[in-house]
Amino acid sequence: MKVHVYEKAFLSIGGGMLLVFLGALAFATLGAGIHLPDRAGSIDPQAVRTTPPFDDPGVREIAPGKYEVVMVAQAWSFDPAEVRIPAGSEVTFRITSPDVIHGIHVEHTTINVMVVPGQISEMRYTFREPREHLIICHEYCGIGHHYMYGKVIVE
Numbered sequence: 001m002k003v004h005v006y007e008k009a010f011l012s013i014g015g016g017m018l019l020v021f022l023g024a025l026a027f028a029t030l031g032a033g034i035h036l037p038d039r040a041g042s043i044d045p046q047a048v049r050t051t052p053p054f055d056d057p058g059v060r061e062i063a064p065g066k067y068e069v070v071m072v073a074q075a076w077s078f079d080p081a082e083v084r085i086p087a088g089s090e091v092t093f094r095i096t097s098p099d100v101i102h103g104i105h106v107e108h109t110t111i112n113v114m115v116v117p118g119q120i121s122e123m124r125y126t127f128r129e130p131r132e133h134l135i136i137c138h139e140y141c142g143i144g145h146h147y148m149y150g151k152v153i154v155e
């Protein structure tokens with residue numbers, strides 16, 4: 001009889017945990033807007049510098065309050081290394097690598113993605129507060145890895 005009670009308790013703990021984790025998942029995706037980055041397409045890594053839009057990396061206003069950042073992550077820098085946008089902008093990052101695997105993390109945002117040669121990574125973020133965000137490479141990419149950084153300046 002005692003075993004029965006323990007079994008019930010363990011089952012309800014298990015069920016409760018499941019609900020807690022599902023709740024956390026729902027909060028992260030629906031509430032906090034955390035989701036996996038999109039794989040936006042593929043590209044020949046050898047031809048990154050001659051394939052639009054990566055032949056002309058930079059920041060472009062695509063609509064009022066909406067910006068597109070076309071970025072190349074290479075050993076060992078981000079091009080452009082400085083992104084300047086007004087506060088409240090919704091920014092779409094499109095990024096690829098012509099050489100080895102890099103990563104991009106923009107501090108204090110949900111932007112955190114791997115940059116794989118041959119693939120175009122895409123992510124979107126709205127910068128609400130004026131401040132500076134450090135951009136860092138988070139995949140060890142060679143001897144100059146720790147020099148690989150940039151800045152997002154929200155004005």
Ligand SMILES: [Cu+2]
Nearest residue numbers: 137139141145
């Ligand atoms: Cu790196």
